[in-house]
Amino acid sequence: MNSPPSTVETRLLATAEQLAGGNNSLPPAPWVHPHLEQGVVPVKGRQLRASHAIRKGELLLVDVPYAVIPVVDDPASSDSLLCSSPACSRPTQRSSGRIACPKHCIADVVWCSPACQEFDEVRHRFECTWLQRYATPVRAKWGEYDFGMLWLIVRILASRQGELHHAVGHVDQTNPRFQGGWDAIQAFCGSTESWSHAQIRSWTALVKKYLRSGPALLHDLTADEIVALICREEANSFGLYPRETGVFPVPEPAVDRGDQYGAAVYPRAAIANHSCCPNIMHKPDHQGRMVFTASRDIAAGEECCISYFDLTKRVDLKSRRDHLQGLFRFVCGCDRCTAEEPSDAESDWVGLPFVE
Ligand SMILES: [Zn+2]
Numbered sequence: 001m002n003s004p005p006s007t008v009e010t011r012l013l014a015t016a017e018q019l020a021g022g023n024n025s026l027p028p029a030p031w032v033h034p035h036l037e038q039g040v041v042p043v044k045g046r047q048l049r050a051s052h053a054i055r056k057g058e059l060l061l062v063d064v065p066y067a068v069i070p071v072v073d074d075p076a077s078s079d080s081l082l083c084s085s086p087a088c089s090r091p092t093q094r095s096s097g098r099i100a101c102p103k104h105c106i107a108d109v110v111w112c113s114p115a116c117q118e119f120d121e122v123r124h125r126f127e128c129t130w131l132q133r134y135a136t137p138v139r140a141k142w143g144e145y146d147f148g149m150l151w152l153i154v155r156i157l158a159s160r161q162g163e164l165h166h167a168v169g170h171v172d173q174t175n176p177r178f179q180g181g182w183d184a185i186q187a188f189c190g191s192t193e194s195w196s197h198a199q200i201r202s203w204t205a206l207v208k209k210y211l212r213s214g215p216a217l218l219h220d221l222t223a224d225e226i227v228a229l230i231c232r233e234e235a236n237s238f239g240l241y242p243r244e245t246g247v248f249p250v251p252e253p254a255v256d257r258g259d260q261y262g263a264a265v266y267p268r269a270a271i272a273n274h275s276c277c278p279n280i281m282h283k284p285d286h287q288g289r290m291v292f293t294a295s296r297d298i299a300a301g302e303e304c305c306i307s308y309f310d311l312t313k314r315v316d317l318k319s320r321r322d323h324l325q326g327l328f329r330f331v332c333g334c335d336r337c338t339a340e341e342p343s344d345a346e347s348d349w350v351g352l353p354f355v356e
């Protein structure tokens, strides 16, 4: 007989059930809870805040990616390779007759159906020549991480191109309180000043070599503008994982979020700041839409935060702070980090040179 599910399992199952319902159980995206608002505070900049009380379990945000890429080790054998059509973005099974690019750009580009391929034709044309020319050399010379970053930037440029072409996306009719489209991407936090000179030099070299406007990649941005875009993308993109991120307190035994299968940029979800004791848990649905759910009751005026990493993987104060400083360029001052800081007396003692 099965043992009864733990609290976390019940919660995961409930969320999974809600998400599995797909279009029927989620409101049309992008969707923002009526009690969720944006604020601006010194140092941190933008934040999400509750304008009125929000109850545990309430859906807070469903956001649609501006750009998304699959992240899998071996596309041919993967059952979680995402359909390239932005309107779909569903994981495709290798046995399901998925369609490869007729120009054989890269094996990571597939569509789940002829309809998705047709819908995505113009957008994919924007990236196909670039992928054919640069995917193999970038992967060989710079590795998978930098390739993924550059590809995500190319897909952001493709969305921007589509937006300019159709002159849409500037005004978000669904929710005028939250900007969408390229304007939202431009408003992301993160500038060249937040990163080391060595990092900026490395990204500048990549941009000059692989992302210049030319026959393989048509855009009207300067190299400096693309480097600035990378700075914002790196500070604001989300990894896509099969299970929730940010369940807190971390249950015992801990359930990690699983293996990454994608990376994406979300115009609205990116506004959420980090906390190591967050009141929001987040998880992409089966179409790559980012879903925020209140993981406890939230009081009016309280900031609404997510966790930028898997809380089951980094537990102590030092590993959390080192990770956030390295990847997101800030020293975490959340309630949990502040409470766990050694007192002044202790840290003075630790800081003293050892004298025999
Ligand atoms: Zn599809």
Ligand SMILES: [Zn+2]
Binding pocket: 101, 102, 103, 104, 105, 106, 109, 124, 128, 129, 131
């Ligand atoms: Zn192609």
Ligand SMILES: [Zn+2]
Binding pocket: 275, 276, 277, 320, 332, 333, 334, 335, 336, 337, 338
């Ligand atoms: Zn913290």
